[in-house]
Amino acid sequence: MVGLFYQLDGKRLEEQYVRYLSDFMDWPQRDHSQQWLIFEENIGPYLSIDETSLSQGELYTVVTNKEARGKKGSLVAIIKGTQSERIIEVLKQISKRKRNKVKEVTLDLAPTMERIASKSFPNASLVSDRFHVQQLASDAVQQLRIEYRWLAIDQENNEMALAKELNKNHVPDILENGDTLKQLLARSRYLLFKDESKWAPSQAHRAQILFRLYPTLETAYTLSRKLSYIFSNTKDKGIALTRLARWYEAVERSGIKAFGTVSRSIQNHYLNILNYFDNRSTNASAESFNAKIKALRTQFRGVRNISFFMYRLSKIYA
Incomplete structure (x- = not known):
């Protein structure tokens, strides 16, 4: 929209913003952002775990902090795929001390989600939605x-x-x-x-x-x-x-x-x-957060750079 208003090439404007106007090029998680993001500081005692379709049908596993209520600090982790062993390995980057403090994780009925939650947060009570x-x-x-x-x-x-x-x-x-x-x-x-x-x-x-x-x-x-x-x-x-x-x-x-x-x-x-x-906990917060992710993705429909989308996601919710 800005490009159209000022009669600028939209693709070039996007490239200039990514490279020079934002701090994307210096973002510490840029190199692995297409595969996973971890925000250990956002972990809390009550989490939700769910999957969402993010890019061309690709599924991502999303872990959110319920206490942030879908706002800044909500995003704990987003990891490409739903394969339990891989997700567990990535979540192990969060310190064991913090993972052990998680009291409750809400999830759907998928066995993979149950395995991820039980292995990653061993002291948490698992609650099926x-x-x-x-x-x-x-x-x-x-x-x-x-x-x-x-x-x-x-x-x-x-x-x-x-x-x-x-x-x-x-x-x-x-x-x-x-x-x-x-x-x-x-x-x-x-x-x-x-x-x-x-x-x-x-x-x-x-x-x-x-x-x-x-x-x-x-x-x-x-x-x-x-x-x-x-x-x-x-x-x-x-x-x-x-x-x-x-x-x-x-x-x-x-x-x-x-x-x-x-x-x-x-x-x-x-x-x-x-x-x-x-x-009486449900996974409604995770469903709501997934809807926000998809709404944000719609705004970036013409942007092929998934890493930049993940960067914007982190700026809003991490």
């Missing part, structure tokens, strides 16, 4: 809805083919709310993400029809909401364990295959998931 757990349940509900929708599309196609053979016009059945069966399943997507208390009257009517026609989908929706209820309305870790056990039993009784997968995933991470109920 509740929203990733809930997302699994929501995905299971949507998977079932989509399966039913494909069946409805097949049914409609067969009816149309039959009508054509009989030289008749195909007239689809219309439900009492004005939807066809295919439309009902397509338009129910968003209401299945929400609690029924937040449904609009038209959504409540649509859900009533949907669950009457597809009772298994109602069971799946109920299981998803019960899991959300456990996280939202349980403060005691022991009570949470009991409620999760009952939820497992309900999943087993339902016989819904997708929820069996969700249940096994939760059981595989149950210790870290239960740690949520100690401080």
Whole structure:
């Protein structure tokens, strides 16, 4: 924009800024900035670890300090890739004394992130993000809805083919709310993400029809909401364990295959998931910070120098 205003060549202006107007050329981390950045001074007792796509789909592992609240001092480390052993080696550059002072690390359900956090911060309690757990349940509900929708599309196609053979016009059945069966399943997507208390009257009517026609989908929706209820309305870790056990039993009784997968995933991470109920910590700060990184990257979309982008990132958040 500055180049356009003063009728200057934008690429040359960028090169001049990088080489002469900024202190990028003297930046101590410049030589390895495409691979990793470490800011040991920003480490704190409560960290988040997550991955983000930074350059042409390349994944980077990002460690942030929650107490900085996404502002200056947030960035502890950003490392190219997600391969656990490599990330662990880079994080070892932070003094063991400081790493041992970390009390809690929030993360998603990826085994690599769990290994990185446990090896790099051995005294920290690991907390699996509740929203990733809930997302699994929501995905299971949507998977079932989509399966039913494909069946409805097949049914409609067969009816149309039959009508054509009989030289008749195909007239689809219309439900009492004005939807066809295919439309009902397509338009129910968003209401299945929400609690029924937040449904609009038209959504409540649509859900009533949907669950009457597809009772298994109602069971799946109920299981998803019960899991959300456990996280939202349980403060005691022991009570949470009991409620999760009952939820497992309900999943087993339902016989819904997708929820069996969700249940096994939760059981595989149950210790870290239960740690949520100690401080009710989530990985929302990491997700927010990743959004800021991507927004900054958008501003540098025409800048091919990833090292300079990392330099600007460090100036704002390190």
